[in-house]
Each structure stands twice: as structure tokens, then as C-alpha cells.
Amino acid sequence: MAIGSGLDGGLRAVLREYVLTLADDELVLGHRDSEWCAFAPLIEEDVAFASIAQDEIAHAQMLYGLLPDPSGRGVDALAFGREPRAMRNAVLLERPNGDWAYSIVRHYVYDIADDLRTADLLRSGEPLLRTAAERMRREERYHLEHGATWLRALAGGGPDALRRLQAAVDAVARDSFDLFRPLAWEGALVQVGILPQAPSQHWESFAAAVQAAIAPLGLRFTPERPAPHGREGEHTADLAELLATMGEVRHSDPQANW
Amino acid sequence: MADLGIYEVFGQERSGAAFCHVGSLQAGDGDLALVLARELFCRRSEFVALWVVARPCIQVAPVAGEPLGPAEPRTYRLGVGYRDTVEKWQRFGGERGGDR
């Protein structure tokens, strides 16, 4: 049973857009996280971060799987088969990994946003979304603990580390509004009870939550506008390259079984 | 500067079981050690609980090759030290060993 089967065509399309924002965020971030594999700064952390990458990719797999699939081509068609303008992830997640400070800060800030989003999903009128949120919640809590622990460790690690962290926070701040930009179709999801509130309503509390988390470490979060429009399909060359890499083998023969 | 510490990891396989040593890892502090231990040793759900202990907190025996346990036999600490009771029950009739 796919999501939104009781809804009319217009609402099903809106719900699809929304689920794609969730799933694409997770897929793109998971892919970026996986690029650290074998090169993380501590061998133990390499193992831990690879689990986090798998969590995100598996979440994407689960979320894509909620969508109706009339052609029967499965979740891989959604993950591998779209052009950048059809992707709905926030641009924050397609940025290259940069240094460890950027990757940790980017993931942590995203996790704070995701936590707010998941709280809404747990109250969704759509049971499949509630179940999805319940399944993701435990792993996302680990991600928050992991990120917070790393930030504390690095922030206490001397002026050079602190400088790198602040530079990372500034870069992430420039992209953050994309996570909660008001979108034309949000209201429709609230009206029909899929969401208890529009995602964009979280912007203020998100910014406050990030600031509260990092201020004790001597860091400042000053988000900027304008910010990118990833939710509306406006992406960077980085995403095009990411998707091309991801699809390299599969597209050598899309009909083949891999 | 201090080096990264070694933390010994203990895992409990199921509720009520003993915590057993499962390995060790390097980390800056105990918080990170716990975060790392979860994925190093429990990503296949091997345990329901974990301890991480900084290695300097652990004291080890035996020391200098001296074996553990008493130097002389202390059979009164073991059931086998009381085999005689089986025979002593015979004075009172019935089955050997006291059971009817």
C-alpha cells in the first residue's frame, strides 16, 4: 500500500514532492558521508561514520519505497533516474565534504533540522509517514549524540580547531534557509492533515536550536538570506557531478540487473 | 600533549548476562569512546548494553607471574571437600547421602 492512496491527484503530487524532499536529503547526505570511508581522521570514527552514512541511505531507500511505483521500477529508479532539476534536496547536502569540521557541522545542523521534521512526521495523519518516522528516530538520535560529541571534542581542541569550526558554521549558515524555505504546496499538506504544521514554520525554532547547541562551545550561527533553492530544483554543479558519479555503472546499462 | 587514550569495551549480550570484554579503541574522552564503541562492536546488534573503561582505571592480576588462587588447597570451599557426608548418612538408615 503506497502513501496517499486516499488523496486526489493534486494532493498526491504534493505529497510526492514532500516525500522527495525527505528522501533526497537523506540520499545526498548519505552519499556525501560515504565519501569519507577509508579517509576519516580516526580509524574508529571511519567505522562509526560509515554506519551513519548507511543509516541515511537506508532512510532514503525506505522513504522512496513509500511512493507509488506504477512502472514497478523500484526505489533505484527514483534514486538514480532523475536530473538535478527534479531533485528536492537542500543544496546544503550536496556541497562537497570539505574538511572534517565542515562535514561534522553540516551533518549536525542537518540532524537538528531533521529532528524537528521527524517530530511533525510522528504526528502525521498518514500512518505510513508516522511509521517511517518511528523507524528513523532512534538512528537520528544517535547521529545527534555523535555530532554533539565531536563538536565538543573539537571546540575544546585549541584555537585552530575552533577557527575551522566557525568557518564551517558560517558556510552552513549561508545554506540553511533552504532547509525550511516556504514552499507553495506546504499549506495543502497541513489542510489535509498530512502535517500538523508547514515545514517552514520550523525556521525560527531551528535557528534557535542550532544557536543554543553551539553557543556554549564558543560558536555563532548567523544564517543568511538569500539562500539556495534546492527544494525547488535549483542545484549546483556539485549535484550534477554527484548524480553522474552515482549513476555511472547503472547507466552503462539501465535495463540490466545489477 | 596527552596521547589519545585506550578504552576497554565490555558488552552485555542480553539482559541479565555478564558484561564481557569485547575489545578496545582509541578516543579523546569517554563520551566519544562510547559513541564509537556502539558502531565498532554493536553494529550487528551483538549487545544490549556497553561499558567503556579508560585503560588506566583497570588494575591487572596476576602480577609478576604469580598465579591466582590460594597456594595450598582449600577443599572446604568446594563441594568435593565434603564427600564424607555420603558415608555419614548411612548411620541413620535409608539411602546413602540422606535422600529418601
Place this chain on the structure above:
Amino acid sequence: MAGDAAAFEARIDRGELIEADDAMPEAYRHQCLRLIVTHANSELMGALPEREWIPRAPSIARKLAILSKVQDEIGHAQMIYRVAEDLGAPFGLTREAMLDDLIAGRAKFHNVFSYPAPTWADVGIIAWLVDGAALETQGALLRTSYAPYARILRRICAEEAVHLKHGEDIVLTLASGTSAQRAMLQEALTRWWRPLLHFFGPPGETLNSDAFRWRIRTATNEDLRQGFLRKYVPKIQRLGLVIPDPSLHLDGATGLWRYGDPDWDEFWRVVQGGGQRTAERLALRRLSRDEQGWVVAAMRAEAAA
């Protein structure tokens, strides 16, 4: 000292296992360390050809599986470096020093990880046959006399057994696929066959060497290679793949597989650091260490504060 050596050998002969803090001949410590450090380096270097394919895995399921496999290899490296550090504690051996030696080309790792992995089929061949070869070796090492190593090998072998299944799955999918997929698989097998034979090292070792007397190792190179051939040649042939050795055959009289000259000169050349991808992969490790060194420095500073 002679009495100590005799006492140690008596322990080995009784089947006792040796712990990190036990009295042991210096030669035992050094032999174990050489084996263990080479293994740790191999797990770390082995991750490099495979992790190149994580971003390009052709489905979400394959992406998760290969990410998990490489994660396991890094996890193995972590466990083995820890064992090495404890064994080398009397002369202050650290993970950092071992990694420096590796990057500088002073330390060894298995030849097999110096070869290119240019196609998706290589991912399947590596996970099935290279891990299969590793499992032969590591399975024999389960009976090693050095206890800390034996303990982690149990977990390592269990995880490698899963990797085999993953590799088998990829190979079976390609073998039952399009003609292009089958051709890619055959081409990968052709390239990997000789490195696989080399994996076990040259034949002709002396069984009364320290490594065998002290039960550090319990099977010869040729024993292990024969074990591998017995298990995998029939399966490879069953898939309709051609092994690039026309003289490969089972000798009915001895039950041993006979194979053509694997070119041991090439083996020794790669051991000396001349593998096709050796320099490039060591350079990647050097870059990673240099670029991310600030993180461990920060952690040390925070721990000291």
C-alpha cells in the same frame, strides 16, 4: 634465558595460548608483530580499491552492502592495529608509527591490494575470491598461539564470511546478466587470477621455522593455496568462466591442484613496492593523514585540557 625459552616452548607444546603481558622470547614477539602489522596494513590498504566503488554502486542495495563491507575492513584494521600496539608496547609501538611506516613504504601489506580495480566486476571478484583467499589464511590463523590475535580473528572470520556472500551475489548477478556483464566479469577474473595465486605466498617453506614451532602460523602457503583452489575452482568453472591457466588441473593421484608457473618474480617485485597502484594508494593515505592530522591534534589537546 635458556630456561625461559624452554619454559615458553613447553607452554606452546601443551597448547597454551600466550597473552600480551606473558613472558616470551623476543623473536616470538617480533615474528608475531611482523605478521600482525602486515595484516593490519593489508586491511587498511584493501579498503582503498573497494571504496572507489561506493559512490558508483549501481543500486541502493549494492551501495549499502559495499559500504558495510569496507566498513568491516576498516574495523578489522582497527582491531588488528590495537593488538599490534599492545604487543609492541615494550618498545613503544604506536598506531601512528605503524601508519607512518606504511605511508613511507617501510612496511608491507598484501600484494593483492596493489592491483587496480577498474570495473564493477572487480568489486564482485574481490569480495568473493580475494576475501575467500583471506578467509583461508585467517581461518588457519584462528589456531595461532597468540591469544589476542586469535580472539579478534574470530570476529574477522565471521565478517569475512558475510563478505563472501556479498561477493558471490554480485558475481552470480553478473554471470546471469547481459553479455556485456559476463564479459566484464570474465575480464576481471582474468586479471585477478595471478594475484590470487600470489596471495598465499611462494611454496617451499620450512616447517621447523620459528613461526611453525611456536604455532604462530599453523598452515603452509601451499596448504592454504590448495584449500582455496579446492573450494573455488569448481565454482568458477560452474559459472562458465575461464581461468587463465590452461595447465590448471586436479591431479587424481595426489588430490592436489596443479597450476602453471605464477611468475614469482612479479610477486617479489610487488612485495618490494612495485605494484601498479602501490604508490598512488600510499599517496592517498599520506594526503589523508596530513589533511586530517589537525583533528587528532585537537582531540589530544582537548584530552590534555
